[in-house]
Amino acid sequence: MKPTPGTGANARPAVSARDAIMPREPIQVAGRLIRPGESVAFDAPLPSLYSHAAMSLPIHVVHARVEGPRLLVCAAVHGDEIVGVEIIRRILRSPLLRRLRGTLVAVPVVNVYGFVNQSRYLPDRRDLNRVFPGSENGSMAARLAAFFLNEVVRTCTHGVDIHTAAIHRDNLAQVRASLAGDPQLTAMARSFGAPVILNAPLREGSLRAAACQLGIPMLVYEAGEALRFDEVAIRGGVKGVFRVMRTLGMLPPLKAVSAAESREPATARSSQWVRAPQSGILRALKPLGAWVRKNEVLGIIGDPFGVREAEVVAPWAGLIIGRANLPLANAGEALFHIARFGEPGEAVEAVEQFQYDFSPETDIGPPPEPPIQ
Ligand SMILES: [Zn+2]
Numbered sequence: 001m002k003p004t005p006g007t008g009a010n011a012r013p014a015v016s017a018r019d020a021i022m023p024r025e026p027i028q029v030a031g032r033l034i035r036p037g038e039s040v041a042f043d044a045p046l047p048s049l050y051s052h053a054a055m056s057l058p059i060h061v062v063h064a065r066v067e068g069p070r071l072l073v074c075a076a077v078h079g080d081e082i083v084g085v086e087i088i089r090r091i092l093r094s095p096l097l098r099r100l101r102g103t104l105v106a107v108p109v110v111n112v113y114g115f116v117n118q119s120r121y122l123p124d125r126r127d128l129n130r131v132f133p134g135s136e137n138g139s140m141a142a143r144l145a146a147f148f149l150n151e152v153v154r155t156c157t158h159g160v161d162i163h164t165a166a167i168h169r170d171n172l173a174q175v176r177a178s179l180a181g182d183p184q185l186t187a188m189a190r191s192f193g194a195p196v197i198l199n200a201p202l203r204e205g206s207l208r209a210a211a212c213q214l215g216i217p218m219l220v221y222e223a224g225e226a227l228r229f230d231e232v233a234i235r236g237g238v239k240g241v242f243r244v245m246r247t248l249g250m251l252p253p254l255k256a257v258s259a260a261e262s263r264e265p266a267t268a269r270s271s272q273w274v275r276a277p278q279s280g281i282l283r284a285l286k287p288l289g290a291w292v293r294k295n296e297v298l299g300i301i302g303d304p305f306g307v308r309e310a311e312v313v314a315p316w317a318g319l320i321i322g323r324a325n326l327p328l329a330n331a332g333e334a335l336f337h338i339a340r341f342g343e344p345g346e347a348v349e350a351v352e353q354f355q356y357d358f359s360p361e362t363d364i365g366p367p368p369e370p371p372i373q
Pocket residue numbers: 077078081163164165
């Protein structure tokens with residue numbers, strides 16, 4: 001695929017003038033030199049498995065001839081969170097990239113060791129998203145973190161890191177970003193088009209925090225559950241990344257902006273998990289995306305005989321943005337993730353609209369390919 005230059009009339013200025021004036025030179029990512037106009041998929045070598053099986057980090061770089069920002073889009077930092085793998089596949093196949101300005105660095109599977117084990121963690125049982133910036137001489141996880149950060153992330157100017165909920169949990173599509181004092185990141189987060197933005201503080205050891213330390217605005221798109229595909233989450237994610245690229249000036253602006261395109265996401269004031277008041281079997285009564293009132297019953301948890309039962313009650317009003325799908329819980333386990341908003345209507349409307357926009361039944365866009373059922 002050969003990106004073609006955009007025209008001056010079509011071009012929208014990048015968010016940062018600093019990015020737009022960078023000369024177009026070859027880019028080196030994980031030891032591989034990519035020239036302007038090249039679209040290259042390659043495997044960066046990683047330490048092999050103890051079985052002697054070789055391991056590598058799959059990377060695809062689209063380095064346009066036209067200057068512009070360098071956007072990292074990565075997924076499966078948690079090895080079992082595979083929605084982003086499919087999002088990146090669809091992005092890389094899109095004809096839109098022929099009009100790219102700048103550089104797209106796509107890494108569909110960052111934690112390849114966890115991915116082959118269908119596990120969130122690395123074989124050393126560490127969480128990659130808690131060990132950034134990592135260290136070349138550290139643990140297995142720390143070494144992978146340092147390699148990814150130094151060889152890939154540092155070559156980029158902006159980032160989107162795609163996650164899902166952990167195993168046996170489901171997340172409503174949402175963008176997480178630390179918005180305070182960062183207009184570029186705020187513009188990226190708002191333009192993504194997820195129904196909800198969680199203004200989430202940086203978590204120590206996360207890729208997002210490490211990127212921020214390097215001055216690289218990075219948002220997290222969270223949608224769906226681990227080890228499953230979710231067509232709405234995938235379509236919304238593909239569209240979201242392209243919207244961010246338009247905002248950064250990496251793609252030409254839309255000729256006509258639809259109502260859906262200009263919809264504002266609801267920004268949560270805060271969020272918190274409601275935990276199991278006792279151990280037992282949960283009968284959840286509220287789905288993901290539901291608005292709940294303060295003291296509303298979210299579910300009932302009890303023993304198999306239905307004798308000692310307890311209500312799980314919403315301690316505040318808000319939107320359910322995450323939920324346990326496994327009905328078996330010990331006391332203290334996280335069951336419902338509720339985000340607080342100023343106005344309920346705004347959040348509920350944004351969720352319904354997102355579902356409508358990206359459900360295969362109602363999506364009015366050109367059919368990308370057969371939906372995953
Ligand atoms: Zn994750």
